[in-house]
Amino acid sequence: MEFITDILLLSDSTLRISAPLILAALAGLCAERAGIVDIGLEGKMLAAAFGAAAAAAVSGSPWVGLFAGIMVSVILALLHGYVSIHQRGNQIVSGMAINIMVAGLAPTLANAWFSLGGQTPLLDNEARFTAIDLPFAKSLEGVPMVGALYSDLLSGHSLLTYLAFAMVPLVAWILYKTRFGLRLRAVGENPEAVDTAGISVTLLRYQAMVIAGVLCGMSGSALSTALGAGFIRDMSAGKGFLALAAMIFGRWKPVPTLLACLLFAFVDALQGRLQGVSFPLIGEIPVQFTIMLPYVITVVILAGFAGKMDAPRASGIPYEKDR
Amino acid sequence: MSGSATKLPGVLESVLMPMLNILVALLASGLVVLALGEDPVVVLSLLIEGAFGYEEAIGYTFYYATNFIFTGLAVSVAFHAGHFNIGGEGQAMLGGLGLTLAVFWLGSSAPVLSIILAVFGAALFGAAWAFIPAWLQAHRGSHVVITTIMFNFIASALLAYLLVGPLQRPGGQMPESSDFPDGTALPQFHELMEILGISFEQSPLNLSFLIALLAAFGVWFLLARTRFGYEMRVTGQNSDAAKFAGISVPRVTVIALMMSGALAGMMGLNELLGEQLRLIGNFTLGYGFVGIAVAFMGRNHPVGIVLAAILFGAVYQGGAEIGFEIPKITRDMSVVIQGLVILFAGAMPHLFRRPVTALYARFAGKGNK
Numbered sequence: 186m187e188f189i190t191d192i193l194l195l196s197d198s199t200l201r202i203s204a205p206l207i208l209a210a211l212a213g214l215c216a217e218r219a220g221i222v223d224i225g226l227e228g229k230m231l232a233a234a235f236g237a238a239a240a241a242a243v244s245g246s247p248w249v250g251l252f253a254g255i256m257v258s259v260i261l262a263l264l265h266g267y268v269s270i271h272q273r274g275n276q277i278v279s280g281m282a283i284n285i286m287v288a289g290l291a292p293t294l295a296n297a298w299f300s301l302g303g304q305t306p307l308l309d310n311e312a313r314f315t316a317i318d319l320p321f322a323k324s325l326e327g328v329p330m331v332g333a334l335y336s337d338l339l340s341g342h343s344l345l346t347y348l349a350f351a352m353v354p355l356v357a358w359i360l361y362k363t364r365f366g367l368r369l370r371a372v373g374e375n376p377e378a379v380d381t382a383g384i385s386v387t388l389l390r391y392q393a394m395v396i397a398g399v400l401c402g403m404s405g406s407a408l409s410t411a412l413g414a415g416f417i418r419d420m421s422a423g424k425g426f427l428a429l430a431a432m433i434f435g436r437w438k439p440v441p442t443l444l445a446c447l448l449f450a451f452v453d454a455l456q457g458r459l460q461g462v463s464f465p466l467i468g469e470i471p472v473q474f475t476i477m478l479p480y481v482i483t484v485v486i487l488a489g490f491a492g493k494m495d496a497p498r499a500s501g502i503p504y505e506k507d508r
Numbered sequence: 509m510s511g512s513a514t515k516l517p518g519v520l521e522s523v524l525m526p527m528l529n530i531l532v533a534l535l536a537s538g539l540v541v542l543a544l545g546e547d548p549v550v551v552l553s554l555l556i557e558g559a560f561g562y563e564e565a566i567g568y569t570f571y572y573a574t575n576f577i578f579t580g581l582a583v584s585v586a587f588h589a590g591h592f593n594i595g596g597e598g599q600a601m602l603g604g605l606g607l608t609l610a611v612f613w614l615g616s617s618a619p620v621l622s623i624i625l626a627v628f629g630a631a632l633f634g635a636a637w638a639f640i641p642a643w644l645q646a647h648r649g650s651h652v653v654i655t656t657i658m659f660n661f662i663a664s665a666l667l668a669y670l671l672v673g674p675l676q677r678p679g680g681q682m683p684e685s686s687d688f689p690d691g692t693a694l695p696q697f698h699e700l701m702e703i704l705g706i707s708f709e710q711s712p713l714n715l716s717f718l719i720a721l722l723a724a725f726g727v728w729f730l731l732a733r734t735r736f737g738y739e740m741r742v743t744g745q746n747s748d749a750a751k752f753a754g755i756s757v758p759r760v761t762v763i764a765l766m767m768s769g770a771l772a773g774m775m776g777l778n779e780l781l782g783e784q785l786r787l788i789g790n791f792t793l794g795y796g797f798v799g800i801a802v803a804f805m806g807r808n809h810p811v812g813i814v815l816a817a818i819l820f821g822a823v824y825q826g827g828a829e830i831g832f833e834i835p836k837i838t839r840d841m842s843v844v845i846q847g848l849v850i851l852f853a854g855a856m857p858h859l860f861r862r863p864v865t866a867l868y869a870r871f872a873g874k875g876n877k
Contacts, residue, residue: 224653264851268851268855268856272855272856272858272859273858274855274856274857274858275804275854275855277592277594277653277800278800278801278804278850278854278855279851279854279855279856281594281797281800281801281850282801282847282848282850282851282854282855283847283851284797284847285794285797285798285801285843285846285847285850286843286844286847286848286850286851287847288794288840288843288847289840289841289842289843289844289845289846289847290540290840290844290847292838292840293540293544293837293838293840293841293844294544296836296838296840297544297545297836303838303840423657423661426654426657426658426661429654430654430658433651433654471669471673473665473666473668473669473672474665474669476665476668477661477662477665477666480658480659480661480662480665481658481662483654483658484640484641484644484650484655484658484659484662487644487648487650487651487654487655488644488648488650489648
């Protein structure tokens with residue numbers, strides 16, 4: 186019985202941790218599918234986390250926070266778009282520039298506005314996205330199996346977690362079932378053909394960046410207003426890069442990307458539970474090694490799957506219209 | 509682009525254009541300062557004063573510049589072979605570990621020998637840390653950008669483990685090693701100057717600056733004068749062409765990335781063997797990432813990289829000084845300025861190409877026709 190409780194707790198934290206990863210990975214997916222490499226996910230996430238926490242702290246409403254987080258992230262996404270599309274600059278350098286800029290700017294502004302040494306005030310529950318009970322969760326609690334699965338595992342997450350999972354079919358539907366999605370994918374594979382068909386490559390890529398900005402904004406907001414209760418320095422802690430790795434592992438496809446995010450989140454949850462646990466033969470694993478685990482797994486996965494063959498063909502290459 | 513017909517002369521291309529970009533980055537930084545409710549002009553003069561105002565400040569500026577020369581060269585060497593080494597952070601951490609092991613192994617019995625060994629240890633460990641991502645890129649096609657980022661995190665955790673475990677100062681509480689054996693510290697710049705009879709205020713500037721300049725010369729020689737450097741550049745520009753010309757692309761990839769790792773690893777010489785005199789966790793402080801900007805601003809040429817490194821050193825040192833005068837503007841502000849310089853000078857090198865080319869065409873055109 187204790188084993189089952191362990192599994193349930195582990196799955197529960199996996200779902201919780203996976204939300205920002207899924208949203209950020211989908212953001213990266215939309216950008217790369219349109220031909221723009223977005224290594225600045227990390228920075229956008231951090232910026233959105235700060236924007237959301239600051240706005241929620243001032244207004245007392247998580248919705249104002251979410252809106253602010255999304256706006257900040259969209260502005261940065263458009264900046265990256267401008268560099269990549271209009272300036273034909275190096276997309277990796279641009280992404281790193283955004284990461285570094287935000288790493289400095291968020292604590293600077295937090296310090297100037299709240300004077301708490303680079304963080305935002307702790308958010309009350311009213312200013313956060315707190316756990317919501319799904320319908321009938323309370324009444325089904327006593328039912329064996331169903332109660333554990335539905336009431337304990339699926340119910341009681343924040344709205345942003347449910348939104349994150351809902352975004353997966355939505356993004357898949359947009360990409361594969363709409364005309365806009367077809368064009369967006371085409372612009373990442375063969376922009377010349379899209380251009381020849383009389384459709385604007387520039388506009389499509391900007392649209393993709395806006396979508397990426399919105400998703401990444403939700404991801405950052407989830408960090409500071411749902412999982413956490415306020416902004417702290419460097420709180421994205423490499424999750425943007427992990428999301429990028431999940432997207433590559435998921436071969437630029439929504440559902441496999443979701444599974445990759447769940448795997449990374451599971452390893453992260455496991456890492457939390459392994460601390461201080463003693464194993465037969467090897468004894469206690471030092472905490473630093475469990476922290477390494479997601480990154481090592483990423484490298485092993487990337488080594489096992491030659492990912493470059495599936496990458497959108499025009500991804501990372503600025504489009505130059507021949508005159 | 510229509511403007512590309514006119515080619516700009518070298519001076520405009522490599523001096524004026526980067527200058528304009530830096531100017532815009534400073535203007536943008538000024539806006540941030542203004543938004544914080546402070547006077548940008550005051551802040552800028554504090555920054556310049558803090559970076560170049562007195563001997564100690566100059567020493568610090570060049571001390572930080574040394575880190576940026578190493579990491580900038582590292583990014584540039586990989587880039588010439590067509591790859592992005594974002595793993596400078598991790599490679600520098602491992603380089604720090606390598607030199608630490610070297611000096612503890614030899615101890616204070618033969619200080620000069622242990623310094624030489626430390627230089628090799630730093631380069632060797634940095635190169636070794638780059639080897640796995642390099643090999644995976646060359647033979648498995650695993651994207652080196654992602655794998656090197658992952659290796660940064662792994663290196664950071666590894667160092668954290670060693671510094672609270674086997675390498676921790678006996679009886680210590682902090683994540684740091686014991687002090688390096690006596691006599692293994694790199695000579696300070698003011699000590700070297702004293703030998704020449706010149707007095708210079710004390711600062712952490714040390715022999716690594718000269719090692720960095722030597723490395724810059726080495727990189728120039730490699731790229732411009734050797735067969736392997738040529739193979740690297742061909743591979744970087746067109747790996748298919750390189751393959752048809754009989755160049756082993758995987759071999760070039762692995763060696764170039766390992767050289768890149770070695771250069772990043774040597775950053776530890778300056779920070780640890782020059783100043784801290786012990787191994788500490790996360791001593792790299794993002795210098796590896798800034799190397800990307802340094803390489804791009806220096807147009808991937810060793811001379812440009814040294815100049816760009818000095819600029820970043822000045823921003824770093826000057827930015828730290830601002831915090832003492834204006835508490836509202838913390839050290840984070842210098843990170844913001846760095847980010848903006850990377851954005852404008854690194855990612856948007858062509859921002860002013862059109863107007864500058866147009867102006868040049870107008871003035872040069874008069875003389876020609």
